Amino acid sequence: MSDKKGGTGAFIQVKNVWKQYGDQVVLERLNMNIAEGEFCTLVGASGCGKSTFLRLLLGQEAPSRGEILLDGQPLAAEPDVSRGVVFQRYSVFPHLSVLDNVALGLELPRAPFLGRLLGRSKRDAREQATQMLHKVGLDHALDKYPAQLSGGMQQRLAIAQALIMKPRVLLLDEPFGALDPGIRKDMHALLLELWRETRLTVFMVTHDLSEGFSLGSRVLVFDKPRIDPHAPGAYGARVTYDISLHDGHRTPVAADSLPADLAGPFQTAYQGA
Amino acid sequence: MSDKKGGTGAFIQVKNVWKQYGDQVVLERLNMNIAEGEFCTLVGASGCGKSTFLRLLLGQEAPSRGEILLDGQPLAAEPDVSRGVVFQRYSVFPHLSVLDNVALGLELPRAPFLGRLLGRSKRDAREQATQMLHKVGLDHALDKYPAQLSGGMQQRLAIAQALIMKPRVLLLDEPFGALDPGIRKDMHALLLELWRETRLTVFMVTHDLSEGFSLGSRVLVFDKPRIDPHAPGAYGARVTYDISLHDGHRTPVAADSLPADLAGPFQTAYQGA
Amino acid sequence: MRLINRSPSRGGRLALAILPFALLLALYLAHSAQRLELNPNDKLLPSFGQMSAAVERLAFTPDERSGDYLFWLDTASSLKRLGTGLAIAAVAGLCLGVAAGTLPLFGAPLSPLITVLSMVPPLAILPILFIVFGLGELSKVMLIVIGITPILARDLEQRAREIPPELLIKAQTLGANTWTLILRLVLPQLMPRLLISLRLVMGSAWLFLIAAEAIASTDGLGYRIFLVRRYMAMDVILPYVAWITLLAWAMDYLLWRLTRLLFPWHEGAKA
Amino acid sequence: MRLINRSPSRGGRLALAILPFALLLALYLAHSAQRLELNPNDKLLPSFGQMSAAVERLAFTPDERSGDYLFWLDTASSLKRLGTGLAIAAVAGLCLGVAAGTLPLFGAPLSPLITVLSMVPPLAILPILFIVFGLGELSKVMLIVIGITPILARDLEQRAREIPPELLIKAQTLGANTWTLILRLVLPQLMPRLLISLRLVMGSAWLFLIAAEAIASTDGLGYRIFLVRRYMAMDVILPYVAWITLLAWAMDYLLWRLTRLLFPWHEGAKA
Amino acid sequence: HAEKKKTFNIAWTIYAGWMPWKYADESGIMKKWADKYGIKVNIIQMNDYVESINQYSAGQFDGVTATNMDALSIPAAGGVDTTALIVGDYSNGNDGLVMKGTDDLKQIKGQKVHLVELSVSHYLLAKALDSVGLSEKDVKVVNTSDADIVAAFRTADVRNVVTWNPLLQEVASAPDAHLVFDSTRVPGHIMDLLIVNSATLADNPAFGKAVTGAWYEVMAIMASDTPKGAELRAQLGAASGTDQAGYEAQLKCTHMFYTPAEAVSFISSPQAYEAMDSVRKFSFKHGLLGDGADSADFVGIAMPAGKLGNQGNLKLRFDTTYMQMAADGAL
Numbered sequence A, B: 001m002s003d004k005k006g007g008t009g010a011f012i013q014v015k016n017v018w019k020q021y022g023d024q025v026v027l028e029r030l031n032m033n034i035a036e037g038e039f040c041t042l043v044g045a046s047g048c049g050k051s052t053f054l055r056l057l058l059g060q061e062a063p064s065r066g067e068i069l070l071d072g073q074p075l076a077a078e079p080d081v082s083r084g085v086v087f088q089r090y091s092v093f094p095h096l097s098v099l100d101n102v103a104l105g106l107e108l109p110r111a112p113f114l115g116r117l118l119g120r121s122k123r124d125a126r127e128q129a130t131q132m133l134h135k136v137g138l139d140h141a142l143d144k145y146p147a148q149l150s151g152g153m154q155q156r157l158a159i160a161q162a163l164i165m166k167p168r169v170l171l172l173d174e175p176f177g178a179l180d181p182g183i184r185k186d187m188h189a190l191l192l193e194l195w196r197e198t199r200l201t202v203f204m205v206t207h208d209l210s211e212g213f214s215l216g217s218r219v220l221v222f223d224k225p226r227i228d229p230h231a232p233g234a235y236g237a238r239v240t241y242d243i244s245l246h247d248g249h250r251t252p253v254a255a256d257s258l259p260a261d262l263a264g265p266f267q268t269a270y271q272g273a
Numbered sequence C, D: 001m002r003l004i005n006r007s008p009s010r011g012g013r014l015a016l017a018i019l020p021f022a023l024l025l026a027l028y029l030a031h032s033a034q035r036l037e038l039n040p041n042d043k044l045l046p047s048f049g050q051m052s053a054a055v056e057r058l059a060f061t062p063d064e065r066s067g068d069y070l071f072w073l074d075t076a077s078s079l080k081r082l083g084t085g086l087a088i089a090a091v092a093g094l095c096l097g098v099a100a101g102t103l104p105l106f107g108a109p110l111s112p113l114i115t116v117l118s119m120v121p122p123l124a125i126l127p128i129l130f131i132v133f134g135l136g137e138l139s140k141v142m143l144i145v146i147g148i149t150p151i152l153a154r155d156l157e158q159r160a161r162e163i164p165p166e167l168l169i170k171a172q173t174l175g176a177n178t179w180t181l182i183l184r185l186v187l188p189q190l191m192p193r194l195l196i197s198l199r200l201v202m203g204s205a206w207l208f209l210i211a212a213e214a215i216a217s218t219d220g221l222g223y224r225i226f227l228v229r230r231y232m233a234m235d236v237i238l239p240y241v242a243w244i245t246l247l248a249w250a251m252d253y254l255l256w257r258l259t260r261l262l263f264p265w266h267e268g269a270k271a
Numbered sequence E: 001h002a003e004k005k006k007t008f009n010i011a012w013t014i015y016a017g018w019m020p021w022k023y024a025d026e027s028g029i030m031k032k033w034a035d036k037y038g039i040k041v042n043i044i045q046m047n048d049y050v051e052s053i054n055q056y057s058a059g060q061f062d063g064v065t066a067t068n069m070d071a072l073s074i075p076a077a078g079g080v081d082t083t084a085l086i087v088g089d090y091s092n093g094n095d096g097l098v099m100k101g102t103d104d105l106k107q108i109k110g111q112k113v114h115l116v117e118l119s120v121s122h123y124l125l126a127k128a129l130d131s132v133g134l135s136e137k138d139v140k141v142v143n144t145s146d147a148d149i150v151a152a153f154r155t156a157d158v159r160n161v162v163t164w165n166p167l168l169q170e171v172a173s174a175p176d177a178h179l180v181f182d183s184t185r186v187p188g189h190i191m192d193l194l195i196v197n198s199a200t201l202a203d204n205p206a207f208g209k210a211v212t213g214a215w216y217e218v219m220a221i222m223a224s225d226t227p228k229g230a231e232l233r234a235q236l237g238a239a240s241g242t243d244q245a246g247y248e249a250q251l252k253c254t255h256m257f258y259t260p261a262e263a264v265s266f267i268s269s270p271q272a273y274e275a276m277d278s279v280r281k282f283s284f285k286h287g288l289l290g291d292g293a294d295s296a297d298f299v300g301i302a303m304p305a306g307k308l309g310n311q312g313n314l315k316l317r318f319d320t321t322y323m324q325m326a327a328d329g330a331l
């Protein structure tokens, strides 16, 4: 606990983390320190392990090797209210109306026995939830069930659900993928407002590089530095670029020594944006 | 049947189509003619009815009013092999491996009794499926089940599944939403190649306007021209802009007379891209 | 149009639904008439006239000895037992299923126990059940409970495991503790399934009720059936069986309506 | 750590699994000893010594007359009947469930028919069943079939309706006709569910088998229980019940392994 | 309406007086006699007594073992013309009323009595109550299936049961149990018969001859005090779930007619006639003759000692022809 090697005071420390499924190594040798209040955007090729990394941070899965420290303590191996999440495939509660889906997050922490608030505090919670739903543009669909929503609406519902909790750490897996540019801009504004207000730490996976660079204070590029064509699962992805965007100037920093010929995919990707 | 009013010879005719769910009008008064071989991209705000429109074209749902003609005949009210689809929430067959998911489309039409090919033709089908999977970058995951794939990999699987059928009409609902820019470019190339080869007619929903304009030969903008704030479900969306991009020059055409103040959302959206 | 996409019209649906029953009825009538022609006193397949006379006597004529209307007395007793049994079994099955399917620490001992208990044929260990529950109403209700609770519990356990893990995780990030997670997520999602499971075990529940009433009782639909079986009064048994079927079907239908009413979000409710 | 996230270790799981059985056993032994002390001839809760003597006699001593080992003879007969019954019911239930759940035109007549048939208590119309199926092996097998097929069919119908419509649509765009759609999409997705349903109805199947054997038979586990029941020979009945439970549990376990082996993609297989 | 046929099925159920059918089947004695008359007789064991009679009534069997009361109330009342081919025995202690804690039958007033309703146990209860001036209204009858009656008696709330052997032995052996009334008090009222379809018998006398011949050959062995007889009794004891001693104890309470002459003389006696009269009145009173019956006379019964009821609807015949042939050695 007292051993805070390599970045004393860092909020989140990822120490030599590996993750594999069966034979397939997905992530290997991840090392990083993240300060409280950073806005990290995660980019990388499809299937390289970004969602897996978020699952590790969430405590949904455990690393195969290595450990993750939060505030110097090993990460609680279960999800809790300090870490909010929006999954890649927006998962909302099918049995609750839109309003209840959001109000639930206000009710649960305050009602450890009943699981629901009553009377005045219930009205307050619903009021607050309605406001949040207004912000994501779902105020006209409060009484619908998720199955009656369009894809983008479900995604916004999941965002509202996570944001209303004001967690310390927010994990977003392609949260704006199914949104049109107009609404996406509103969401950006909403997220940044909340981030500035509460200084929460954000991890956001995105495929939109301009989004990644405009929102984030730090961009983490995931890539497989080594590929064995005969055993595609033998090597995992690592963070090949770790770019700090603090204070408006962008400083690409290779997180690992990186053979020049492997920088290709990221370059392509960046140009393609 | 002989009545081919408003565009004799048009491949797909949408005639005064309405769609409502209960009280809520989703689409109203849609009229358009689409020639064979057009590549239509559909853009519009989240929840405005784009997926609904695709479902109508697919024959999965019937219009509440109006009709859709294909080749002058009322649209077959059931999906068939002439119309391929990639759903917004990539739905692949959970019980089949990646390879079988794609090979299935080659087996079913040719084996009306067994539902599967045997011997040589089976090997051919698998060979062909493997090639298609190679094109979408899934050749290293042939034996995985969908539950073991990342979000983007599932999406690519769904694309491969649809493309291998070479349908006359291809309906794509945000097919590239979960893909990183590099892979997305490959997919664009793949789709355009197939389109040029087979002159299939494509309808593609996208939120990426640059994608919409660079791929499509025609852009359809869906928007709600009228909104009653007290009854958000009273009016539905229409095609407010119908932009032909033939021959490299872009000619915005207002599909309907459009009050200037309502053009806003689309403008915002376009700028936000 | 492909067969899979073809739906009958409203009227067609009704006609199709009635068809198999009409066929069964015709089959019965033909065989009954044939047998009665050979032997007018034949008891196996009574005519409708004989059956309605029996119903008339049992349902609308007071019993000579007690003055009761036996049919309604039997129905009331049986429904009371069945209702109590089903209610207890539903609650017990839900609790066990949720505990075993949601909490690994509870599932480890409960899951094998429920599995094994569901395999014990209760009718074979009746003597022990008698000692534990006596021979009164309690034992009849308990036979139903013992008979169907393990099935309900196993089915609900299975369904609880099918809840996507993402939802459980999500709820925890929203501040749920184990208890509120069960209360607000697992239970509501399992409730419609409970009603569906109850419909599935309805037949078994009636079977156990009839078996229980055959053991020691003085009224009930099962009692009457077993009693008159002694002289093969099929003219009583068949209307009773039809009545049981109708009651069970009505309960099934009510549960279905209830599922649709209470859980509009549940697509399975369309069945 | 929240209870919901806490899993027992391997050893802990085993210990927890054994615990309730150990408790039940202890409870039995205590009561048995107590009763036998009061009355050494008590037959209700025999001691283990008495039971193993009975097993010894039936399982490992040839019958004087026929030279058969009765216990194994009974087991073989019962398993044959049960296996045949389960196999027929599985096929019939699958066909009916798929037809009713996938094809609206078939569902319209089948669905209400299956519902109503599942409510008819077969034990109440035995005389008719025996007339139709005779008194041989067929009627015993058919009692099992009639008893569990409707439950299987209804469960599978329900599950067939739960297949996401997008998948059915997708398959049609890939060129499936109704038949190949059922063959390649519906059936494979329902097969694991069929195995799970079979596990759920296993208890009922044994019950029907025992009932059938208690009515007309000259061997079988149910027959033996019925035979010695009149002397209340619990020293025979309890080992037989335990053996039935063990057999049923083993079949359950095999079906579970089979589900995992054949359908690795099926998450429900984890149950 | 029957016709000449070659194969016949008779069903029997496990009961002391009917166990010899098993021996007749397994020893080959039945086959020997059937071969003699050029026919085939299948002897089928049923476990559920009522079901076996139901199946006989429905035409599945040509003959079945039954008591006189059930022969009257099920097949005969159901319109199946039935002949009692063999009168095997009558219950002489095989049925009884057992009370807990008292041996005073009068105390039964106001209590519950557990028994198989509408069976011979019910009949015996009526006779027992009669004997102390009570009637059925004075007790509460609880229908309890025969399979469960032994276990039921072990529970505290069951005070009185009426049942038959071997259940009766089990019940009576419980501590504090008192056998207060049994069938020795109504000798001859509860007869165990082999009944066959009259029409079948009329068209196929060979069937009657073969079956009767086989039965009395088995009876001769069973009655003998030879090792073969002892072996037979041991075998039948085991087959009925007990042993030789247990089976012999049951036989003690059964008045077996080991020779056809005894059977003929019993069934021809006025005692048998009166017993049958009493049984049919009980049956009518309890609705066993069906709804069509407006009086006990509804079903006609023919006995050697006289006729009972409506002879226009003669459905139950006690026919001594074949037993007499056996007695005369004419088979």
Ligand SMILES: Nc1ncnc2c1ncn2[C@@H]1O[C@H](COP(=O)(O)OP(=O)(O)OP(=O)(O)O)[C@@H](O)[C@H]1O
Residues within 6 Å of the ligand: A147, A148, A149, A150, A151, A152, A153, A178, B021, B024, B026, B044, B045, B046, B047, B048, B049, B050, B051, B052, B053, B088
């Ligand atoms: N089954 C249904 N019942 C009620 N309303 C529905 C149903 N399906 C869709 N809707 C409504 O129809 C509207 C259009 O939905 P649709 O899925 O077509 O939107 P979309 O344009 O595809 O949006 P997105 O870009 O977010 O996917 C939404 O407001 C949705 O709430």
Ligand SMILES: Nc1ncnc2c1ncn2[C@@H]1O[C@H](COP(=O)(O)OP(=O)(O)OP(=O)(O)O)[C@@H](O)[C@H]1O
Residues within 6 Å of the ligand: A021, A024, A026, A044, A045, A046, A047, A048, A049, A050, A051, A052, A053, A088, B147, B148, B149, B150, B151, B152, B153, B178
């Ligand atoms: N349960 C599992 N079993 C086996 N392999 C798995 C499993 N879950 C994920 N994987 C593999 O791990 C790799 C990384 O998956 P992950 O979902 O983290 O990718 P991603 O970076 O989020 O991709 P995308 O951008 O497409 O969502 C993939 O190759 C996937 O096949």
Ligand SMILES: [Mg+2]
Residues within 6 Å of the ligand: A050, A051, A052, A088, A173, B150, B151, B152
């Ligand atoms: Mg991902």
Ligand SMILES: [Mg+2]
Residues within 6 Å of the ligand: A150, A151, A152, B050, B051, B052, B088, B173
């Ligand atoms: Mg959509």
